[in-house]
Amino acid sequence: MPSKPHRRTGGFAEVLAALPPKEEPGRWNLDDPIEKGGFVDAGGCRWWLARGPVEERLARRLAAHADELTVGLRGELVEASPGHYVPALLAPEERPAAWREACELGYLAYEFRSSEGDRTLLYLVVSC
Template sequence: MPRRRSGGFAEVLAALPSREAHEPRSREHPVAAGGFLDADGCYWRLARGPLERRPAKRLAVGADEMTLGDWHEDFPDALVPVLLAPEERPAAWRKASAEDPRAYGFRAADGRTLLYLDVFC
């Protein structure tokens, strides 16, 4: 499997909202904010959602990345979703499907896609 690469530093900076627009939203939920920075510095922009079950299931298989909306503890000032390893995705989809998630599609500047499952109990 190819190693995950984020864009160059200039691409990351170009994808970010202005500092003034981003800072107050750093603790805002990624869906409400319209995007987020992952732990690798890649900016993911909200592309669509909430998704119906069938398109969400297709993304669970075909998206480049997937998250259940769990947060990294290493970033106390921002909500940074934990990206799942490929081997974790099938079990995560089964678990999330049983709990009726809201699914959203995000896109990176380099064209990669991400499925974001927001699970409500």
């Protein structure tokens, strides 16, 4: 009859204990606006996720006509709330280049509406 294999001591618990500690995100802690269903921009406007990802034709129309546009992890720290990072709204002159870059790299587009409901925002998640 074959002998039983020896059982090792430790195992999985020792492996977990030996792993380095998880790095804290620190100052660059971005709450995902899509996962959270919205965000407050640096100007204090509340944006709610309206729909998305949207199809290419609607994304192209929003890129041209939405009141605001932001691209993924481009953002800024909010001085009033240290460590809070929000998407940065692009200036009108920055929008065409951001749209071209998104089209070249691939993207998912989401439509957000302001809390008042009268303004729209195109949020692009660009593939890297």
